[in-house]
Amino acid sequence: MTKHQTLAHITDVLLDPTTSLPLLRDTIETYRDLLLTASGIDLGEATSVDHLDTGKGVAIGVTWAALCVDDLIRTQRFVAGLYQAVHEVAARRPGPVHVLYAGTGPFATLALPLMTRFTPAELQLTCIEINALSKQAAERVVKYLEFDAFVVDFVEADAATYVIDTTARPVDIVLSETMQYCLIDEMQVPITLNLIGQLPPETILIPEQIRLSLVVLDTKGDKTVQDLGPIFTVDRQSLLAHQAGGRDVDFPTVRLTVPPHKALLEPSLASGPLAIRTGITVYGNHVLYDYDSGLTIPKVIGEYPDASDPLEAIDFTYRLLPSPLLWMDFILPEPVAAE
């Protein structure tokens, strides 16, 4: 098979909703090998391993960004979601669909497969990457695959402050996967806050929505048994609402009551720890649920409270500075006044 036939086959598998997990695993392995050959990067090189501190969050090193491809279901859902979004935009107006890809990593992993399904007249990309080594590697990948005609520009910049030239070419889709579970440290929120604020309401954001919620896990700590409520949602609406209040300010604090254990829906099942769940709607029906991806593993924050270790509520505040973090204040019950 030629390199194009190999990538076209990889794309077929990623876009087929009936693909089995073993086939997905083998296909992603082939995709990773192709990307490593095309980019020429050495995953073990010291300079590739280092993270970059942007001053307002972390941008992960070349090696770690490359290895994101191995997060199988994440990669599959993002490629399928992006494909659907490009299709929808193409169906509603003529001319190329313009995707702004913020944080391409060394491979532009999430967008390359689409270049076997669309022509440059149908799909155009602007690629932004803060890490110079990753940006150079992504350029090599595009050249190796002879996909240069799809890329308007490779920009080495911080997407959290990048100013879009909307007069040159309107942006139809903003794509960014610059996050970890619970939206800690990495720059998903500042990046999307900056980019979406500059674009018209019809611009599609991918992922479309990220939801953090408070949950109770089972005793083994590997299954969610009850959702205690939403903590923080990142989507077009919440980003625009926050923009109105100022760029770097904290998001509004949300207080969630932690009910006594016996008041839970299924107290016998729900005796495990409290955790933060991350749910991701990539686009449309392309969703990542608990444990589908490294991004959606519930993060344990403590044992369920009891009489010896009581807790009334938790105040959650998503903070952008000094780096993105979900801040928690644990509210203890008032001590019962002595008679």
Ligand SMILES: C[S@@+](CC[C@H](N)C(=O)[O-])C[C@H]1O[C@@H](n2cnc3c(N)ncnc32)[C@H](O)[C@@H]1O
């Ligand atoms: C989690 S990796 C994802 C790589 C690839 N897009 C994928 O999904 O497999 C995130 C990438 O975004 C880049 N990045 C992080 N913060 C950034 C920022 N503020 N501006 C531009 N790129 C950024 C990192 O350097 C890294 O290469």
